[in-house]
Amino acid sequence: RPRIGVLALQGDVREHLATLARLDCDPLAVRRPAELATCDALVLPGGESTTMAKLARTFGLLEPLRAAIADGLPVLGTCAGMILLADRVLDAAPGQETLGGLDVTVRRNAFGRQVDSCEDVVEVAGVEGPVPAVFIRAPWVEEVGPDVEVLARVGHGPAAGRVVAVRQGPLLATSFHPEMGGDDRVHRLFRDLVPARS
Numbered sequence: 001r002p003r004i005g006v007l008a009l010q011g012d013v014r015e016h017l018a019t020l021a022r023l024d025c026d027p028l029a030v031r032r033p034a035e036l037a038t039c040d041a042l043v044l045p046g047g048e049s050t051t052m053a054k055l056a057r058t059f060g061l062l063e064p065l066r067a068a069i070a071d072g073l074p075v076l077g078t079c080a081g082m083i084l085l086a087d088r089v090l091d092a093a094p095g096q097e098t099l100g101g102l103d104v105t106v107r108r109n110a111f112g113r114q115v116d117s118c119e120d121v122v123e124v125a126g127v128e129g130p131v132p133a134v135f136i137r138a139p140w141v142e143e144v145g146p147d148v149e150v151l152a153r154v155g156h157g158p159a160a161g162r163v164v165a166v167r168q169g170p171l172l173a174t175s176f177h178p179e180m181g182g183d184d185r186v187h188r189l190f191r192d193l194v195p196a197r198s
């Protein structure tokens with residue numbers, strides 16, 4: 001069983017751990033570099049991306065996380081986690097840092113006031129049938145690099161067509177919160193990207 005960590009500095013860590021507990025894996029809350037080093041994959045939860053990045057720096061995790069991503073660690077980033085994975089951020093806070101690795105440009109808090117937070121369903125490539133999608137002051141993806149696969153777009157409404165799930169090799173990111181929809185299929189999709197332990 002692969003060990004899948006959840007970065008546990010801030011955000012909805014418990015919801016991810018609970019979702020992972022339903023899969024064939026060994027979930028672990030990660031607060032230190034030594035814990036990160038034992039993980040076969042990692043989830044960056046939703047929350048507040050600037051706070052999470054600052055805490056990662058304080059806890060000495062920023063560089064280990066960047067190194068692990070560069071080394072091919074499979075990572076699922078949801079909402080704030082998507083922002084942390086992004087190489088480029090629009091409407092970033094002053095001085096906001098990311099981990100990077102995912103060749104996309106995201107816009108923070110992109111949906112605007114009218115659809116600030118909402119529940120919807122989206123079609124996700126690789127998942128059969130509609131997936132519940134909870135958006136909370138969510139980013140969307142404005143540009144993707146050549147190696148990035150678009151997995152989901154908003155289906156209707158003012159944000160129709162906006163990209164809300166992407167994959168680049170072992171990196172998967174969603175604007176929405178798959179850990180809050182009571183559905184574990186996005187986590188399963190991620191779990192299937194994690195190579196078996198040798």
Ligand code: GLN
Nearest residue numbers: 046047048049079080136
């Ligand atoms: N707006 C938050 C940020 O910029 C993300 C919101 C979320 O993760 N639900 O980090």
